[in-house]
Amino acid sequence: MGSSDEKLSQFFRNTERYHKWAAFLLLVIYLFLNNSINAASDWTELSRDSNNSTALWEPYLWEYSSALATALLVVPLIYFIRKLDTHSFRARTWLLWHFAFASLFSIAHVTLMVAFRELCYLLSDKEYNFGPIANEFFYEYRKDLWGYITLITFYYIIMFSYRRLIGEASVIREHDERVEVNGARGNPSTSGMPDNLLVKKLNREFLVKLSDVYWVEASGNYINLHTSKSTFPLRCTMKHFCESASEKGFIRVHRSFAIQYTFINNIAFEESGDGTAILLDGTEVAISRRYKESLKSRLTPS
Known part of the structure; x- marks a missing residue:
């Protein structure tokens, strides 16, 4: 084993107690940057309409409330996934469990996101309207399902690479x-x-x-x-x-x-x-x- 590889492995082993916090911080930074870009894109689209009545802060509130809800749910989500991985399941059962987790994640995400928005709108002279519940929830559910798949894929890739890195x-x-x-x-x-x-x-x-x-x-x-x-x-x-x-x-x-x-x-x-x-x-x-x-x-x- 080369000395540089061993030094890198040793560094990760010596700083192991900080890794969870570092991973969470990186996730928060990613959510902030990604949702900031989404908010800027939303505002660009809205500003093209001459009858636009949306304030500049509103797209950022929509996106940041979603990011905050996601960040709060990631920790318990990873906890239950780690618990799931301690059991032996067939592939079909394993996928069904993840489908259940994704559904619960989406319900909790939408609930927190809307609650944050409602609270913030109480401080303004505007009124928040989530829209038709069935249609809007299905729209958010599709996004959350894809986000869950992306998150879980990265989680397993990172865990595999991490264990290989430290040995x-x-x-x-x-x-x-x-x-x-x-x-x-x-x-x-x-x-x-x-x-x-x-x-x-x-x-x-x-x-x-x-x-x-x-x-x-x-x-x-x-x-x-x-x-x-x-x-x-x-x-x-x-x-x-x-x-x-x-x-x-x-x-x-x-x-x-x-x-x-x-x-x-x-x-x-x-x-x-x-x-x-x-x-x-x-x-x-x-x-x-x-x-x-x-x-x-x-x-x-x-």
């Missing part, structure tokens, strides 16, 4: 045989984790030893495997990983975290029962009181 891991057998995967959850079908994981980064593949993984972090329908130098996403649930990798020394210490006990430097507990594990590389991993006793039993010699 996506997959489970393999000892003799470089790929393990079969059960459904969309990506849980390995074997009873235990192998010693090595296959990592695909950009256009290359290499092996990562499971024994080099310090701690594991849940991230949607993926888990992030943290080594001393890199972080690799693996399509697997935290529960299944901890069950499969228990014999490799991994202990679940939190709903979202697991650690390899050989890398523990020290542990400190609070009066509440919660605690913190300090690893050999200085990483601090939260310990939930729910897993306190199981952690102690694993660390106590029999």
Whole structure:
């Protein structure tokens, strides 16, 4: 792997906690620019009519209210899409779920958009008229359906590219045989984790030893495997990983975290029962009181 590729991958791994905010900010900027252009185009068309009574601010209100409604709905929409992707569905069922999401998205978008416009028009001497509900909603629904398809397409392309950029891991057998995967959850079908994981980064593949993984972090329908130098996403649930990798020394210490006990430097507990594990590389991993006793039993010699 070239040094420039690794530096870029490392940069993305180091700034991972900011990526969601950056993606949302880019979406807001895109919506603002796109809808500003649409508003300017609408005003140009309206101004050609000698009997035009529309004020200059009105096309911008129409477009910006739509953009604001879209921005507010994107976060819950992505949340439910990520939940959907944790389940195994046939293609037809998967498409039906997305059709349902698109319909709900359109209804919510139109409702918020009209509400914003009505509120703004209350501050002016003009009156807002949405028009015939059936005709206008069908018009907005067609636009929202196409917008939903575009958004989802970009989402899956970006997620695929992002995981390839930082290095996506997959489970393999000892003799470089790929393990079969059960459904969309990506849980390995074997009873235990192998010693090595296959990592695909950009256009290359290499092996990562499971024994080099310090701690594991849940991230949607993926888990992030943290080594001393890199972080690799693996399509697997935290529960299944901890069950499969228990014999490799991994202990679940939190709903979202697991650690390899050989890398523990020290542990400190609070009066509440919660605690913190300090690893050999200085990483601090939260310990939930729910897993306190199981952690102690694993660390106590029999």
